[in-house]
Structures are given as structure tokens and as C-alpha cells.
Amino acid sequence: MIETYDAVVVGGGPCGATAANELARRGRSVLLLDRAGRIKPCGGAIPPRLIQDFGIPDHLLAARITSARMIAPSDRAVDMPIADGFVGMVNRETFDEWLRDRAAANGATRQSGKFDTISHDSDGTARVHFQPKEGPETSVRTRVVIGADGAKSAVAAQCLQGAAKIPHVFAYHEILRVPPEGFDATRCDVYYQGRLSPDFYGWVFPHGETASVGSGSMRKGFSLRRSVTDLRQAAGLGTAETIRREGAPIPLHPMRRWDDGRDVMVAGDAAGVVAPASGEGIYYAMDGGRLAGEAADEFLADGNPRALRTARRRFMRQHGRVFWILRMMQWFWYSSDKRRERFVSMCQDPDVQRLTWDSYMNKRLTRTSPTAHVKIFFKDLAHLLGLVSA
The missing domain is CATH 3.50.50.60 (FAD/NAD(P)-binding domain)
Known part of the structure; x- marks a missing residue:
């Protein structure tokens, strides 16, 4: 039967x-x-909201991330520490x-x-x-x-x-065994550089003794393998052991x-x-x-x-509202290295950092600080008009 x-x-x-x-x-x-x-x-990132809502036990967390580093086309790095809490990383x-x-x-x-x-x-x-x-x-x-x-x-x-x-972005990453010294296993690095991705970004995400190093793009003919090779060199992981390589489409x-x-x-x-x-x-x-x-x-x-x-x-x-805002962000800020540079510059602002982490970790558009939202609006406008230096 x-x-x-x-x-x-x-x-x-x-x-x-x-x-x-x-x-x-x-x-x-x-x-x-x-x-x-x-x-x-x-990349394997899971926010506290997921851990709480779906009862994820601690033993599944390969790493706990307490900061992110945004890296501009000029190689200028902006650190964004998490004031309270962490982002979990899973394999x-x-x-x-x-x-x-x-x-x-x-x-x-x-x-x-x-x-x-x-x-x-x-x-x-x-x-x-x-x-x-x-x-x-x-x-x-x-x-x-x-x-x-x-x-x-x-x-x-x-x-x-x-x-x-x-439409899809195609993502490719390599899982590497990280060196025992000189690698920060509590920080995610995000590379906003056109040479590494013309329309997305490159990443280095720690997973304890390993790391995911990858990039994504929807541009035909762009070599993600070459991009990841260059990214490994930029991150000081050029000679790290490669455990496996994987690629897959990501819907937009x-x-x-x-x-x-x-x-x-x-x-x-x-x-x-x-x-x-x-x-x-x-x-x-x-x-x-x-x-x-x-x-x-x-x-x-x-x-x-x-x-x-x-x-x-x-x-x-x-x-839906969050997806719409993020789609507009990707369309505008990822369109050129000049705009990527200004985007990373905005990430230096304490209000931007605080509201970004709160929205990401709790999966909501935070409304706890109307004054901060107004300040960010005018700062964003100044960056868009080129009234502040990148």
C-alpha cells in the first residue's frame, strides 16, 4: 500500500x-x-532572536561574534562593536x-x-x-x-x-582552517570593494577553528574563485588550509x-x-x-x-518593510566604489551602529530612539549629497 x-x-x-x-x-x-x-x-550567522525563538542550544555555536569590521575600497576599516550580546555562528x-x-x-x-x-x-x-x-x-x-x-x-x-x-546572486566560499595565532575569532570582516564583488560584498566569518571566506555577485563573467583568492590574501589567509569549496545561488x-x-x-x-x-x-x-x-x-x-x-x-x-529598505540599500550603496566608501564612512557613526545592531539582532526596525533616527536621516542625506568627506 x-x-x-x-x-x-x-x-x-x-x-x-x-x-x-x-x-x-x-x-x-x-x-x-x-x-x-x-x-x-x-556564512552561518544566527542572531539572538533566532536562538531565543527556536531554542538553539549553546553547543551548536561554533563561535560568538562581538564585533564586525567594514572595509572600504580604500582599505579603510571601520569597527562596529556589539555593545551588549553577541551573534552566534554555526556550522x-x-x-x-x-x-x-x-x-x-x-x-x-x-x-x-x-x-x-x-x-x-x-x-x-x-x-x-x-x-x-x-x-x-x-x-x-x-x-x-x-x-x-x-x-x-x-x-x-x-x-x-x-x-x-x-533574480539570484551566486555565492561562493571556501572553508579554511584558521591559524592558531593572529586571527580574531570574535570578529566578522565584510569587504565592500568592487574588485571583490561588483554588486555584493566579500566576507570572512569565523567558525571557531575554521572560517568561511567568500564572495557573491550576479554579474555574469565575474570570477568568484579569483575574488576569494584575492580576499584570502587581503585577510592574511592566503596559505591557510582549504577544507572544502562550495557555491550556490541566493535569491534576491x-x-x-x-x-x-x-x-x-x-x-x-x-x-x-x-x-x-x-x-x-x-x-x-x-x-x-x-x-x-x-x-x-x-x-x-x-x-x-x-x-x-x-x-x-x-x-x-x-x-516586508525591512526587505524593501535593504533592497534599496543594495541598489544604491553597492553600485560603485565611491558610494561604498561613503557607506563604510557612515558606519563610523555611533547611532548608526547602535540602531543597526538592534535591528539585526532583534529582527525589527527599532523605534526606541526617534531622535537617533532623525539624526541618521540627516547624516545619510549629507553623505548622499557629498556634504561630508568619505
């Missing part, structure tokens, strides 16, 4: 594992389908597996395999076809499918119009619709929810996975496909 589940979640990254966990906690039968051995290229291979194990502990069924297609039986029930890690292709029946299978999602490509039109903005109006929805990178300008994705993936699980549970309760729309509506209500 064909196995039947309330929900099948395709993709076992932070989004898919969180969606499966949410549904399993609510008593739904869930199959979590994930490709074995997959590790996504990722995705252990972090993602822990999330999948948690979903299984709460009742989800794990299955290693590659998604193929979705069909529908004569009674209208969806059938998910996949290739297991071992054995012939098989399928299961389900009332709802959540596609959390990353950028350029196979689920989205099959079931949602316009999925192929989402959320899709206009995340469901097919019937029984399929997407979430996380598959829905395009990566923060513009910063490329941050883990928190938004997990929050999107939680909302997808809630929406699927509501759909399962009454069978009304309109419930599937609530995931996007709730996500954009919480984060």
Missing part, C-alpha cells in the same frame, strides 16, 4: 526542518524528504542535522532522497515522487506539500508560475505568490526570502518554515486552500 501523510516537506535545511517540526509538534504526520550529504554555502552540516533530528524526535519521518515530481491521483490527493538514496523510485500520498528545497526550487519550478524569473527578493491555490506551497530560499544587501537567510528561512507549518496545519484542519496564503501574508507583514 502507498504510504499517506498529512504533509510532505521537500528539503531538510533550516526552513524545511522547522516546517516539519512545527507540523509534527501539532500532531500531523509528516515526511521530511532531504538529499543526503547536502551542505549549503553559508551548517551540524546545525541542519540537529534541526532534522529535532523534527524526527517530535514525530516527523525522515527520508533521504531526491524529489522528482508531484502528481495527483484520481481522488485528487497529491502524490510526491522521489528517488531514494537506495532502491528504485517511489512515491507517497499527501494532503499538502511544502517545497523548502532552496533557491531554484524544483517544487516551485513545477508548481508555481514565475519561479524561474527570480520574495516571490509574489508562495502557493498554487490547491495543495502546494514553498518557503525559505524556495520562496525567495533571503535579506537583500546582507544575504542573511537562516533566520528568515526558519521563521518562514514556522509560518509555512502553521499555514499547512490550518489547511489540514479545514481543507480551505486559502489558508496556504497566510504564510506569505504573515511573513511580509513582519519583514
